Amino acid sequence: MNFILYDGVEWKKLFPITLTRPVSEIRLGLFTMKERWEKYIGKNVEDVITQSFLSKKYSKKECSFFEDILLINSSFIPNEELIQILFSLKENEGIFFEKEMIAFKKKILKKEDILSFPLEKYKKIYYVKQVIHIQYPWDIFINNEIVLKKDFMFFTKGKKSFSLEGKNHIICKEKIFLEENIKANNVVLNAQLGPIYIEKGVKIMEGSVIIGPVSIGRNSILNIGSKIYGGTTISTFCKVGGEIFNSVIFSYSNKVHDGFLGNSVLGEWCNLGAGTNVSNLRNDYQKVTVWNYEKKDFMPINLQFFGMIMGDHSRSAINTQFNTATIVGVSDSIFGYGFSPRYIPSFFLGGIQRSKKIPFNQVCGTAEIMMNRRNVNFSVLDKNILEYLYHLLDI
Structure with missing residues (x-):
């Protein structure tokens, strides 16, 4: 299974912080968004899908499609409930918070279809009740105290x-x-x-x-x-x-x-x-x-x-x-x-x-x-x- 982070519509809403980086490189708490996902998942993210002018610096490889992927919106902060659902996903199943997609699992997906996968193609949709969503730059300092406390408990355990x-x-x-x-x-x-x-x-x-x-x-x-x-x-x-x-x-x-x-x-x-x-x-x-x-x-x-x-x-x-x-x-x-x-x-x-x-x-x-x-x-x-x-x- 390949874990891939991508920039959703939040990228433009997070200007000027995201003018020079993908959403996955935003830092709050103890980690960047990417680092936190990797620690919760327990393995490195395979790739980051971002804007074309940022890709050469932040993306690992250029390709027209992905295989056996779990695609994750970088702007969400992982938690225990979310990770548990994430690892239980089957083909064409997704996770949503209200109307926003957090993640979905797909066998093969074209790169250009990442941001436009239609709802009717999901076999099943799971909803999470609580999750921190970084949509605007001020969400970074608004949520930093909460995220920092959670990161501390997660990362220092043992x-x-x-x-x-x-x-x-x-x-x-x-x-x-x-x-x-x-x-x-x-x-x-x-x-x-x-x-x-x-x-x-x-x-x-x-x-x-x-x-x-x-x-x-x-x-x-x-x-x-x-x-x-x-x-x-x-x-x-x-x-x-x-x-x-x-x-x-x-x-x-x-x-x-x-x-x-x-x-x-x-x-x-x-x-x-x-x-x-x-x-x-x-x-x-x-x-x-x-x-x-x-x-x-x-x-x-x-x-x-x-x-x-x-x-x-x-x-x-x-x-x-x-x-x-x-x-x-x-x-x-x-x-x-x-x-x-x-x-x-x-x-x-x-x-x-x-x-x-x-x-x-x-x-x-x-x-x-x-x-x-x-x-x-x-x-x-x-x-x-x-x-x-x-x-x-x-x-």
Whole structure:
């Protein structure tokens, strides 16, 4: 049986986070969507079906059809009920949550038919009553605390935590899991409100406080006096500081200095300059409106706390102020006095006063410099993805 993850209609709804990646590469809790499915299934995913311009980087092989497959929508978070039904599926049987397809089993299926398999062809349909569905980018920080707790219970079961050397204040040690080679001294780890998971190679500088549930990815660095609140995931190779609340920071991104980040998602290779602050609550306490890429307008949503969604490779200058419910595209360079616009298209330079599109050679040059600083190659595939997006309108 070959397990295949695919991008459903959710891919477009998850912009700008999915402009540069398939849904399967979204991270929340302890894992990416793909990693979590693999851990629940107990084997590697055979392939990822995504947009054509992303396929060369994220898909394993090119083919016109698949055989003996179990096709899974990447935007759903697996749970015990779902996995149990998944392994009991027979030919042409599917699993649904309300009207949304989660998975189905097929002997042979053409690639172009993956998103249009008609309901009448299912021999049997199973329905799950509860499942977390990541449909919009703000669903990432909304569900991060719940998913993080479930991941912690699932992944640490039967495993032994390493000890933390140095003089530190540990509260609820039984809900703290540490991998090897963590450096910390005079820090507070408080797991009373939820678990804390810290991967290997993490360095936590003096005076830092972490209140769970929190996950810190391998080789990340927390600067002096960092304040990390619950519902936060900091991915691998990040550098963070200041105050972070209920946010997800993807790999290789930096929020090194003082400033507040709350109810937000930062993509990969982002950098927030010193003193950057993100408002996560309107002054009038009203529900927010947020930019809708499909309708090209601001739409009301049922959320009161909402900070910022920032796409990959975007940056802010020192003392940048982001308003509540701001959407920032890919490869933006934001600066200027006052609040920046609440929607910034990709590849733009500037802020509320004036802005212009960044030349593509400069986009690539900046990405290459930043990635080389972390000993990561800015590949031809990375360049091709950015170039494809660069020539699209209104992203």
